[in-house]
Amino acid sequence: MPCYALLLEYDGAPFVGWQRQESGLSVQQVLEEAAARLNGGALPLVSAAGRTDAGVHAEGQVAQVTLVAALPPERVREALNFHTRPHPVAVLGAAVVDAAWSARFSAIGRAYRYRILNRRARPALDAGRVWHIQRPLDAAAMHAAAQGLLGRHDFSAFRAAACQAKSPLRTLDRLDVSRLGEEVVIVAEARSFLHHQVRNMVGTLVEVGLGRRPASWPRAVLDGGDRTRAGQTAPAEGLSLTGVRYDPPIAWA
Template identity: 50%
Template sequence: MPRFALKVEYDGAPFAGWQRQAEHPSVQGAIEAALAKLEPGEHTIAAAGRTDAGVHARGQVCHCDLQKDWSPFRLSEALNHHLKPLPVAIVDAAEVEGDWHARFSAMERRYLFRLVSRRAPLTLEAGQVWQVKHDLELAPMQEAARHLIGLHDFTTFRSTMCQAASPVKTLDALDIRELETDWGTEFQFRLRARSFLHNQVRSFVGTLERVGAGAWAPEDVKAALDARDRAACGPVCPPQGLYLVGVGYPDDPFQR
């Protein structure tokens, strides 16, 4: 049975998350249903990460096992045909070794969070960013973010429902940029790590937003981290500004 890696882009708004659910639409369910149109029967795919309801992706990666030896181009074209009109697209496909795994072979995950500061309601960007109506200061957020980089116990910044065996993780990067755009002042948070805890990125951004708004000082973020207490976390921001933008592998199957 040939195994294929798929790079997936999706708008998370109409889905209850990546993971298949019996009573709610999911991205996994949509792709498995499309696979069943190509090869009748049950299909189970595995992803690099399970995004929550409302979270988007530009570079999610999953793998599937098929009976037929498809060419990667024909496979992606056929899946995209059967995924219509859902906001899910296979942007690349590659045949991989039988022991290659979208989750366990991954070295890192990269996320982007988009936050827009503007008074007027958003129209074209609605559902794609988190909007706040007040001004934010970039430098204090950047100063606060430096306390989070490195190896830490991130108990404060993970959901109480997180199933990870340990709260200790290494955050390799947390870069924040300010962009003046036609739709407002956009702040982009780019994060990179081998793996993330449940709600870790949204907990980071919600807390850092409080710093940018002047409600917290940068050193308050370090105190929250050191507390190792979920109650010390700032507000968890909404999901619509979060994107899984890439997954890193020792041998990237999409680099030909």
């Protein structure tokens, strides 16, 4: 049976997260029910590179699905976009992939972006898309602190209690903090991340940005390995999965 990779954009706000749950509608359920319409009614499994939490957005999530009938990828993309309506989930691309290919395990890189709106007034246009912090953040100090987290480490200090990964070892390739006008934007890249790792790193860097902790502190938290010493978990709504890399890259239709 033919396997397809899917490139996805979604607004995380109305969902309980990527993964199916009894408690509400998930992105996975929306896609599986749409894919069933192309599959003679049988519900196929749709699995993703990153199981985003409730409220987390995606601009470049990658998922996979196996269908009973061979369809051109353009047709899969268009039909899924039709059947996912009116939910805020869009299929930006589709591609035929090998049965051995895995959206999750074949990924060699994941990129996230975290947006902080740093001004007095609450967001009107970007409500639900940013973490609103009123007190001024020192983005340069946050960036300097972030560089201390790069490389291969035991990231237990930034790991959620519920994290199911076997190993807390991860290699952080990029953690850039920059100011764009009223926004402070954090970009994180790694082969993979622990559960809540990006949000916990952001919450810790914000302590530095507010001047409550020195720029050396996030590295000390990392070395301590104790989650209770890190900053708060940054809210889900500021986070977006912006891309997943594969080798060879996927040629999206």
